[in-house]
Structure formats: structure tokens, C-alpha cells
Amino acid sequence: MTAILVVDDSDVERAIYVHILETLHLPGITTPVAFAESTKALAWSESNDFDLAIVDYNMPEINGLEVISALRVNPAHRETPIVMVTSATEHDVRYRALELGANDFVTKPIDRIEFIARVQNMLALSRSYRKLADRAASLSDEVARATAGIIRRERETVFRLTRAAEFRDNETGAHILRMGLFCAEIAVELGMSQDECDMMLMAAPMHDVGKVATPDAILLKPGQLSPEEWVIMRQHTLQGYEILKESESSLLQLAADIALSHHERFDGSGYPNGLVGEAIPLAGRICAVSDVFDALTSKRPYKDAWSIDQAVATVLAGSAKHFDPAVITAFRSALPRIVELKIRNADLPVAM
């Protein structure tokens, strides 16, 4: 149930409007709410809903045009129909009222039939606005639900793709998880937005997905790789990029950049393209630090886990050579949280 707001300083005219409106017995409309003073009407409108405002032009203090302006500023009343009451000769006032957002006019002296017809037209307009607003809200909810579903499925796909790569590698599931967590913490310190940090969290675990194309003889070789084998091994960056590139998903686009660039080095000595400095995508520069730090502090079949201090010293020593100095600064700032995440997400046997 909503109301019709009447604003008119004339006792006679207010009484006329209220009486006619009351006798209409409009469905869903409560008794008209009438004010002689514009300021009181505007104060009431701040916290009350209404389907139609009938506003006189000629009022002391705040005139009808100013009332319309004030109502239209309030988002709750931006679409609410407003009828202005004027005399037939006030053409300039009518033009100004239209500019300010009035929907219709009634002319004094009031004609009952015309007044009722205009009120009913405006109430029909109000109902249409409400239906549209309800539909828009409902569509917006549906879009939000569908989008959330797509994001969930996209994350699941990424997770399963990442797990597929894990099966072919010595890396553990926990390493994949930690890569995302470390990268997100560094991204926070670099001032990236919440959305960008979330994207890093989800995309970083796919950095080595190209290893699915690396032959077992090389990928699982217990000893040192020959120079020829290294050439093949390094192709996992290009193969990961090939798998992930040209997706419509911004997450997979980022993952493709990471797969391609996480072995680039800041001084240009990395692979596959020997990019230098900021020519390397920022996500790749972040992943390079996270990957090396986690590899150093993790136990492998061919080595023990380094201590945190040893690993940090090695990473810091790589600043401006292997790693971007800005990313190293962010890594240092995030280090307490990164260490905590390392402990909390220690290696577990890979679930089959």
C-alpha cells in the first residue's frame, strides 16, 4: 500500500484534491497525504514511499518547481510520477516543470473528470515503473546467480585441469595451492585490486600446465637433464600457453600469460622469450618469485627443504637479476603471511 502525496498551501485546493482522491477508492493506495508546507512534504518524502505527487506551483518559501527538483534528487522518487497544478497562463512554469521532471499538469480551476483521468493515468505509469523495477531487480538476481554459477564452474575446470598436470609431475597438490596463495599475497602488497588478487589466486596454479606435453623420460628423469633435454623441458611454457591462450575467459587469459612468462628473468636471461624487465607480464614476475620460494622451501626426491631464512636470502639476492625488485619488495612485506600460509598448507600426499 502506498500513498498519493499532495503539496498545496491553499486549504481549499488541498481539501478538494484530498476529497476527490478519497472518493476514487484506488486499489492499493492509502489515504492521500496532504501538506500545506513544502518543507514538511519533502521531509516526509525522505522516508516514505508514494505512487504519485500532486504539487502546486505557487507556494511560499519553496515553490512547486523547487519541490520537483528536490524530489527528483532522491533516487527513490526519480521515477515517481509528478503532476503539477498551474493556471492555464503559466506556460513558462510548465516548460520549466517539464525540464525538472514533472510528468503532467492539471489546470486551475480543477475539472473533476480531467483531474481523475490524469491521476489514473499517472498511477498506471507508476505501476508500470514498479513492474519494470521489480523485473529489473529479478533479472539482476538471475544474472548474479548465473554469473556465480559460471565462476564456480570455471574454477572447478581450472582446478581439474591443474590436477591433471599434477599427475604427470613430482609437484604436490599443496604446491599448486600455495602458488596461488603466495601470488595473491604479493599482489595485495603491490596494490592490486581485490578482483586482480582473486584472479592471481586462481590463475597461478596453472603455471606448469604445459608439462602435460613433456615426455615422461624428461619430466620424471631422476638425474640431471642434458642440454637437449632442457630444450624440450623449457617448452612447457609454450605448451602451457598453447593450451590456455585465446580463451574468452579473463582468468584463462591471465593463466596463459603466467604459463608463458613465469620462467622469464628480470635481466633477460630467462625463457622462452628472454624478455627484460617490465616487458615480462606482472603476473609472470609475481609467479617467478612465488615458484622459486616454494620450490626452495619444499622437500623434493632430490633435495631437502631449505630453511625459510636460507630461501628468503636466496630470493632477495635474485632481486633485479632473476626477479623484479618491486615484486621482491612486495614479497618482503607479505613474508610473514606467506610463511604462515606455507606452514598451514604443508605438503600432503597427492590424493588420487
Added chain:
Amino acid sequence: VTTLVFRESANVEALYAFNPDRLASLFDNDSNAIDGVLLVASRSLSRAIDRIVAPEETSLDARENAHQLKGAAGNVGADELSDLAEALELELLRGWTSSARAVVASLPGAMQRFTNALSAVDQRLST
């Protein structure tokens, strides 16, 4: 259903002071509504005239009050008062001229004729 009629055959002057058809049409012959609005109108029109004739009234304020009087009187069928108020509103654009003062001087008489006409109006059952 009721209709508003003069108790005695009204002369042109009385009809000009108060045209009962106006409210009958506006309120669809609802006698209670007509009574209520006429009560409000009697007080409201008197107050408006008092404000206009007040010696301290500026021409701008008087014009505002004349505008309101025109609308309110027109809505209840007080055609003479409404016409005088409209004439005053226009005249006051030039300030407190002798013509404006003449119109103002005629307002209380028109109000009295409106009141008299109201007293002469009866509501009769119509079959």
C-alpha cells in the same frame, strides 16, 4: 443524490458571487464534501482578502495572495472573487496603482456577496 440550488430564484449578481454548479460538478453532488469545502473556503478566502488589504502588504506579497485567491475562489465557484483577484494580480505587476487600490477596495463587498449567496443556497433532494 443532491443538487445545490438557491432557495429563491437567484439573480445574476448572486450567481456571479457563487455559482453552485461548480462544486456540484467537482464533487459529483456529494453534499458532505461540498459542505466541508465551503466551510474551508469561507475561512480561507476571508483570510486571503485580509492579507491583501493589510496596510503593510508589499505589492509582491499582495500579488502572491491575489494569485492564491484567484485559484481558491475559482475552484469553489466564487467567480466574482476569482475575477477580481485575477484583475488585481495583473494590476499589481505595475505596483500599487490607483486601479489596484480600487480592486482591493471591492474585495470585501464581493466576499460579502459570496457569503450571502452561500446562505441562500440550499441542498435539495433530487429524484
